Amino acid sequence: MFRTTFKNLRARKRRLLTTALAVTIGVAFMAGTLVIADTISRTFDDLFADATEGIDAAVRGSQSIDVDFGPEARNPVPETLVAQIAELDGAAAVEGQVSGYAQFLDKDDEPVGNPGTGAPTLGFNWNEVPELNPFELTDGGPPSGAGEVVIDRGTARDGGFAVGDTIAVLTQAGRGDFTVTGIVTFGGQDRPAGATTALFETTTAQDLVGEPGTFQEIAVVAGEGVSEEDLVTQIQAIAPAGVEVLTGEQYTEDSQNQVQEGLSFFNTFLLVFAGIALFVGSFIIYNTFNILVAQRTGELGLLRALGASRRQVFGSVILEATIVGVIAGVIGLVLGIGLASLLKLAMAGLGIELPGGAPVVTVRTAITALATGMVITVLAALVPARRAGAVPPLVALRQRSVEDRALPRRRTIAGGVVTAIGLASLGYGLWGEPGNAIQFVGLGALVTFIGVALLAPVLASPFVKGVGGLIAKLRGTPAALAEKNALRNPRRTSATASALMIGVGLVGFITIFAASTKASIDKTIDDAFTGDLVVASGTFGFGGLPPEVADEIAALPEIDLVSGMRFGPARVDGEDTGVVAVNTDQMARLADIGISEGSADDFGVSSFGIHEDVAEEKGWELGTPVTIEFVDTGAQTFTVDVIYSENALAGPWFIDTAAFEANYAQQFDAQIYASLTEGASLAKARESVEEIVDPYPAAEVQDQEEYTEATAGQIDQLLGLVYLLLVFAVIIAVIGISNTLALSIYERTHELGLLRAVGMTRQQMRSSIRWESVMIALFGTILGLTVGLVFGWAVVSALADEGFSVFQAPVSQLVVIALLAALAGVIASLRPARRAAKLDMLEAIMTE
Amino acid sequence: MSTSIDVSTVTSEGHDGARQLAAARTHRAVKVYGSAETAVRALDGIDVVFDRAMFTAIMGPSGSGKSTLMHCLAGLDDLTSGEVWLGETQLGRLSEKQLTRTRREKLGFVFQAFNLVPSLTALENITLPLDLASRRPDKTWLDHVIETVGLGQRLAHRPCELSGGQQQRVAVARALASRPEVIFADEPTGNLDTSSGAEVLDLLRLAVREYGRTVVMVTHDPVAASYSERVVFLADGKIVDDMAGPTPERVIDRMKSVGEV
Incomplete structure (x- = not known):
């Protein structure tokens, strides 16, 4: 019996291949996604393992807020802790770490790197302790004074900078010119993951990218014969409140996990498309096998007449499907590895240089690819195989016809029912507001497609x-x-x-x-927006324009109202999220947010504005106290003072800029909104604003129409x-x-x-x-x-x-x-x- | 759409006497299948003339080359060497496209089985060659043909709803509808019972006698051959006999001897 299956397969090699192709593309897509994810995470794991190798204990803020995008936010640790740790018996070396936003400008004053595509532009302090410094100098030496910087080799190459040149850097302190004292790589990479790196001497770094008097983290090297655990215990004994201590091992793992988390969204996104490709492919397989079975009806009838059982005929079709599936899985896997390299190239083209060399093909990827190819193919061939098994022996003796029989009514009814179920699930996901709405919507869409296919x-x-x-x-x-x-x-x-x-x-x-x-x-x-000009920082949430820019714009005679807009991570009512801050009194007149209750006039440092949907959902009303936690200042109590109906500009909730300044160490405006003084010329006002913004090349001045468009x-x-x-x-x-x-x-x-x-x-x-x-x-x-x-x-x-x-x-x-x-x-x-x-x-x- | 073939450029060489009467003819027709030692000479230098308005049958044992001869005459296959003439057109000199047009404009076909396009109705099958040529069928003629083959009631039916005999009659109607110069019939009664076969053969004879068409029919059935006016016997790719006014008995006798050759 199985011999006929193989004969069939061999006789139609080309058809076999085209059939397999339908599944192959989906499998390749999936395998490619897995390969690239493994490659990235393996490389980052290695990078972090290398970078944190010398760290035996890490001290950091214990308050953390994990937002969906970007690294988690933490409260800083006091600078004075460094000296205290240095006195411990177990500590051989200790150093504070500073990190934050620093954007290089090239010689044409254009931003270096691609902050628009999400590649970070980072600033750090230069670590003097070799064990704690993950950067390798390829040229020059460390920064030693306020006007000096060490830059990554990618920036040096792209911008044509060499040791001794002057480079402009944008930080929270505004634009500054620095002398390049050295050029570094990180884990052998010029610019890992596309991130640009500026390294300053520690005090300078605190001023420019951190907060004076504090560090984000403190890294400690253990003395001879001191275990990581002992060191941690010693540090914990002297650590103040709001600080946590990790062993080097924990710290490495934690850094790696954060990268994995960041990658998981990207992976899910790609896997969804792989799933769609496989779903479409299964239709093709189903159809192809149906046709093949229809064409072989006579032959199958003959086999049945000669004594093959229903099961044997069914089995032979399933075997054929299995072989097609395995072939599809193998080709898909190979193509997927190629696809991963292509994807990597494409991302490099977008400025996201992925680190690492050879693609990582794990056993998991191989098994998943093969199994998916096989399972999808066999599942799709089940119905045709059953149809093949049901061929009566008599058919062999009759003349067969390629004409299709009339459509059974029950199929139409089934199609209608399935479509209805699909649409119901879709509707429930959309309007029923269940916790896992996305699943209901996705499943609903899938089932609807099947239903419509039946109809x-x-x-x-x-x-x-x-x-x-x-x-x-x-x-x-x-x-x-x-x-x-x-x-x-x-x-x-x-x-x-x-x-x-x-x-x-x-x-x-x-x-x-x-x-x-x-x-x-x-x-x-x-x-909603009734103002005239918008300055977009162009940094997409990472860094932005220092507050002085908004102040300077406000001072212009042509400008009447000004409000910056800042974003920060916060835990609102126990939920890790973010808040928006605006100059409420000005913003209330720059935008019509539809204030339905309360007033923006006496909006203070502990006032909270919420959208009416939030009010309804949480049962909050004017005067309700709400706890908001910040990494820098901990839990603070705010009071609902404004409820509004338009969320286009303000989002679900906002606080005042004064509150933001009180609770965040770093101050950046992501956007600045402004309106003209009565009778002022838009063109002239725009010119003046552009002059102020000129030192920030990533920023863009837009009128209302351009803002909408952007x-x-x-x-x-x-x-x-x-x-x-x-x-x-x-x-x-x-x-x-x-x-x-x-x-x-x-x-x-x-x-x-x-x-x-x-x-x-x-x-x-x-x-x-x-x-x-x-x-x-x-x-x-x-x-x-x-x-x-x-x-x-x-x-x-x-x-x-x-x-x-x-x-x-x-x-x-x-x-x-x-x-x-x-x-x-x-x-x-x-x-x-x-x-x-x-x-x-x-x-x-x-x-x- | 329809293109006339410029016959003036294709001149006949010799055989002037036959030229006026010949609907189709071959000159030293050779067809070899395969190559070198496995080569088979299906047609081995055949010279034959099929007269206008005549019903000719081609007979011979299996492998004698009778089907090959017909396929070459009809432009469905090409010769290895020699010439095939259809009227004053030498088929070998026509392009693929001209050949196709010649088939749909000057030739009619009735095959043994699978004569009709299953998705088309009987009427659509009849007018298919005309439709492909974007020619408007002559309504009177079409009605007459349909009436002659006796399909008036079944025109809207699809082939799977017709009996074998009815299907062959549709095929004959199709062959007549475009008023072709030659109708080629390849075992047209091979799949039919005796009475249905007789109906089809009567129609083919009618096409010759009433409408002056030329019919060339390949068959191995002596009774079918007896409907023709002339039988050409083939064996091993050669013409071995040419019989006028055949009867079933004479054909059977002759076939016995051909079989022995």
Whole structure:
């Protein structure tokens, strides 16, 4: 029995490969993600292990707030602790650590590195103790005075800086010029993970990137014969409150874990797309096996007649699927390793230089890739295999027909039920506000896709008759034949189209969602922001503009109101999150945030403003005390003094700048909002503001329109990435169409030969296959766009409370998607059409 | 869409006497399959003329080359050497595209099985060659053909809803609809019972007698061959006999001797 399976496989090597390809891409995607994640984390682990190797104990603030992005925030430790630790018996060497924001400017005054892509621009103090200094000097020497800096080799190379040159650095103290005294690498890397590094002498570093009198951490080297644990115990004995002590080992592990956490979002994001690719691939596998089984009906019937049991026939199809799956898994794994390198290159192109050499392929990755390829393929082949097992022996004796039977009604009902369940889960996730909304939405979308795929055959006939009929009228007999062929087996047509539906559905959804988001941002900013100018720091939350900039702008005669906007990590009512701080009295007049209760006039240092949704959810009202914890000052009590209804600018809650200054060591404005004095010229005011901002090249002065555009423009960046990843799903679907057509053509060899004999030209043949493909592709696209439209509408209206005030379906973009899908259909038909046209007519007529 | 083939450039060489009457002919037709030691000469220098408005049958044992001869005459296959003429057109000189057009404009086909496109109705199958050529069917003629083959009631049916005999009659109707110069029939009754077969053969004879078409039919059935006016016997790629006015008995006798050759 199994011998026939292998014979079948061998006889159709090419089909086997194209079938496997459908799963291969998804597997490759997944394997690539795992490989790159392992590579990054292994490299960072090694880097941190190296960098922290000399540390036997680490002292740091015990207060921490873990926000979603960036490193966790901690309270600093007092400088005086360093001297105290130095006196301990067990400590051989001790040194304080300072780290913070420092942005290099190149010789054209442009920012070095790519803070916009998230690569940090870091400033540290130079550690004198060799064991505690992870940097290797490749040129020059350490910084020794206030005007000196050591720079990373990447910056030296890109900016053309050498020892002795002057380099400008932006810090919280503003812009300063420094003499380069040395050039360093970190773990052999010029610029690990794309981060730029500025190293100052310790006191200077405290002024520029830290806080005078404090350190972020204190690193200690143990004396001869002192264990890490003993050292920690000794330090703990003298440590003040608000400080924790870790062994070197714990500290290394902790640093590594933080990197892993940071990576996990990135991994999940990529794995979601791998999942989509695999989901689409499973449709193709399902379809291919169905066709293969249908084509082999006679042969299977013969096997049954000769005594093969149902189980044996079922088993042989499953075995075939397993082999296809294993092949897909192996190829996918190999491709995935290549993909990981490509991804790394692409990220390097974006300025995120990933450290490390060879890709790390773990056993886990290999097993996951193989298992996924196999499981997906076998699962997708289950139904076709059952169908194969159910072939009655009698079929072998009867003449088989490629015509499909009428669609069973229960399938339509099942499709309706499944779609309803999917939409219900989607709706529950969106409106029911369960804790794990994302899971419900994702699962709902998945189930909806399956439901629509089940319903698709019912829709295929009217669609093909409508659209296909129209094309046939315009394009003559080949198109009419194409229409008939697409209609011949509506199940096959719709299974093929369904694969495309998923990709197009997601593309359509994202397009609609993005357009709605942009339109909503436009509207809310137009409605809410009543000022005239915005200065965007351009540093994306890391660092920003020192407070003096806002003060200088406020002093301009053309400017009336000014408010900076600062962000900081905080624990609000026990939840690790962040707060926004504004100059409340000015901001209340710069923006219409819709204050519904309370007043911004006497908003003080312990006042708290909250959005009405927060008020409702938490049951807070005016006068409710709320505890907010800060890493620098610990728990503080605030009072709800303002409740507002528009969150476009303020977010869910805000405090006053005075409160921010009282509770945070570092002060940066991420944005500055300003309005003009009555009668002042916008152009002139802008000119003056630009002059003030001039030393901060990353910062940009925007009028209201530019501000709106820039805010909405951030969405386009993300959109590009999402589209790129969804392209994989579409490519798989195109392979599926091509595969199905190739199989159908094989099935119709005879008929095609006849057509050629009675006078169909090769060109007409190609055109006919092409139209069939286009009809399938268009059907999938229309289904997809419909589903995408429903998803888009559902998500946007569910988020109406979050500021999604506008639902927008961008017609022109959706039309472009439809046209691209038609083009995809043409591309999918190329190979099958060529094969059909080249068909040996005589052989075709004489077959059977 | 339809392109006329410039026959003036394709001149006949010799055989002037036959030229007026010949619907199709071959001149030293050779067809070799395979190469070197495995080569098979399916056609071994055949010279044959098929007269206009005549019903000719080609007979011979399996492997005699009768199907190959027909395929070459119909432009479905090409010769290794020699010439095939259709009227005044030498097929060997036509491009693939011209050959296709020649087939749909000047030739009609009735195969043994799988004659019809399953997704098209009977009527659509009949007009298929005309549709492919974007030619408008002559309504009167079409109605007449349909009436002749007796399919009036079943035109909207698809092939799978028709009996074997009905399917072959649709195929004959298709071959007649475009008024081709030559109708090639390859074992047209091979899959039919006797009475359905007789109907199809009557129709082919009618095409010759009433409508002046030329019919060339490959068959191994002596009864089928007896419907023709002339039988050409093939063996080992050569013509071994040419019989006028065949009857089943004479054909059977002759076949016995051919088989012995």
